Amino acid sequence: MTLKAPRTLIAALALTAVTAPAFAQEVNVYSSRHYDSDDALFNEFTDRTGITVNRIEAKADELIARIDAEGDNSPADVLLTVDVGRVGRADEAGILQSFSSDVINDRVPPHLRDPDGKWIGVSQRARMIFYAKDRVDTPPKSYEELAQPEWKGKVCIRSSSNIYNQSLLASIIEAHGEDTATEWAAGVVENMARPPQGGDTDQLRGIVSGECDVAVSNHYYYLRGYEKDVDGLTEGLDNIGFVWPNQSGRGAHVNLSTAAKAAHSPNSDEADKLLEFLTTEFAQQHFAGQNNEYPAVSGVPLHERTARLGIFIPDTTTNTAVFGTNAKAAQTIFNNVGWN
Known part of the structure; x- marks a missing residue:
């Protein structure tokens, strides 16, 4: 004798088959x-x-x-x-x-x-040059100018272990070669207002406190001072000017x-x-x-806060992939010139 499943069970099984959820992605x-x-x-x-x-x-x-x-x-x-x-x-x-x-x-x-x-x-993320409006009449217009003697004892910038600076130097290696990049890094070390310390916001704070006249920072750290109250920065924003670097050359x-x-x-x-x-x-x-x-x-x-910085010319001639491929060479240069 063949046993048959109850009609209600057959219907339930059919319904289950039809309504079973699809494979989750x-x-x-x-x-x-x-x-x-x-x-x-x-x-x-x-x-x-x-x-x-x-x-x-x-x-x-x-x-x-x-x-x-x-x-x-x-x-x-x-x-x-x-x-x-x-x-x-x-x-x-x-x-x-x-x-x-x-x-x-x-x-x-x-x-x-x-x-x-x-x-x-x-x-x-753009790396910019900032300066004290009340102490600097003609700020540096390029990254290369940061190494010029006139800025001796006036530059605030992060340590060589910072990936932002490693990538910046990697781009300079690509643009000018390792010898010129080494000269540049050595020149910046000579021009440092203090040993590298803190993050990008701390470089901007150095302008406000008077420790340095010029600082290097990614653009959005500056904008955060407008977005919210950043201790040691927001109160001094009116005296901080900014430069889009290398606008007559390869771009920022x-x-x-x-x-x-x-x-x-x-x-x-x-x-x-x-x-x-x-x-x-x-x-x-x-x-x-x-x-x-x-x-x-x-x-x-652009977001309205970012738009306050205006339009700039970015470096489109250097493929950003070289920031990785030139990273080891950049770190070697930093070590050789004593950029801590």
Whole structure:
């Protein structure tokens, strides 16, 4: 005798088969960006695509070491960093893979992405020269001028271990060669108002306190003084002038926040979709707005705070990838000239 299942059970099984949820899509992001506002960015991506974003945050070097240790079984799909020098370290560690997208290539200029397709820039960070208006009539107009004798004892700048300065020197190596770059670094050391100390905000504070007449800082640290009350900076903003360097030459040095695809990405298609999303106008405005950065995609409106700095000529002749490839040479020069 053949036993038959009750009609109610058959109906229930059929209903279950029809309504069973589709396979969940996800993408795992390892990020050295420590902004709570990125939740809104990834939520928008999920709303548009149905792909859940799982995010792990840590310092870039820690994330690179973690992905390397995880090896072939790493769950990492996308790595976000805030400097080309750091993503260059990731590439050297062999934890990235090339990816290709016509969408990205149409949106992101060639000098803001890796020639081998290992990473793309998602926002721009300009390194600027600032000065005390009441003590400086004619500020230096280029990075090279910072090494001239007239600025002896007047320059505040961060240590050589700072990735921003490493990338700046890497760009000077590319533009002028190692010998000239060494002369420049030695000249800046001679002109330092004090031993390197603190972050970019502290260099700007040095102008306010009178310790230095000229300082080097990424642009958004200055803008933060307008956005909120920054102790030792905001009260002195009216006396701080700024210069877009090298406007009659190669243009201002610009570094990047970057996005890269992990070598063993288990969710490859989802990773590609996220990388393309990061170049949309929504994402670009998000990056620019939350930290007063410049979009990597042309035509995207500037945030009103960033717009106060006006329009400048960036260095588009130097591919930003050299910030990573010239990093070791830059550090060697720093060590040789005694830039602590």
